[in-house]
Amino acid sequence: MTQIEQAEGKPRLGRKRDLTRDPEILASALDVLAETGYDGMTIDMVAARAKAGKATLYRRWSSKAALVLDAVACMKSNEIDLEDLPDTGTLRGDLIAMVRTPTIRDGERKLKVMAGIASMIARSPELAAAAHEALVEPRATVNRIFFRRAIERGEIPAGVDVDRLSIISPAMVAYRVLMLGKPVDREFLISTIDEIILPAAGVRSVDCR
Structure with missing residues (x-):
């Protein structure tokens, strides 16, 4: 059982x-x-x-x-194809390339599912693990790939905490939807990238034109 x-x-x-x-x-x-x-x-x-x-x-x-x-x-079976990720040559370009309408809709649906199971997660480590693997880890995995590419290019310092950086976006989105009850749109996601994620990764200036 x-x-x-x-x-x-x-x-x-x-x-x-x-x-x-x-x-x-x-x-x-x-x-x-x-x-x-x-x-x-x-x-x-x-x-x-x-x-x-x-x-x-x-x-x-x-x-x-x-x-x-x-x-x-x-x-989890519907997660992003890791073999077909965008590779724009910059960290910002890669992150923004993932800001697509279908991706945003899918992310919001996943968060609604997470909200739906909140009452059971605390009572079931098994469900909590399944939720993490299906709802959080796929996007965090993509972000890790992007950050490691940026390190290899010399775009960001080698000593950055890749794991911590990779969950900033999922955490910000979850807080906005679950706690504030606000929708997630392209403007919010791009401002999160430019104002929070890139500075935290050590990117000192961003050309947003």
Whole structure:
């Protein structure tokens, strides 16, 4: 029994191997989770959203907790292709090249999912780990690549704390959405890059023209 299932007091049942509807059901679970939060979410809501029978869901997932854990974990499969990252020749150029409308929308959806599972994260280290891997680590990984490139070019000092720099943007975005209730737009992201991230990385002047 996993820790998240222990939190709900339900045993984990065996799963059948017909997984053909899993992606649709998991996507529906994420939509409901983002809209209602974990406590407000029900299996019935997910079944209705996915146009599936409730029995179909229970044959695959023994509890709401198990469904949520799989749904959050599956978000990692949609992460950015690390083999196809922009390489503009500058740290600022690389960071700004990632500020795209689809990326912004995806990031906001992920944050809504994170808000939805906040009530369970403290009770389930397993869910907390899955959330970190799916919602935070993909973008932090991209940022690490950009900072290491900048170090290799001599653009920023070799001694900068790459790991800490890499989570500034995800942390700022999360605070804006979850704590302030404000949307994330291109202007906010670029100002964060120019006014916070680049100075923290040791880039002394930025040509924003």
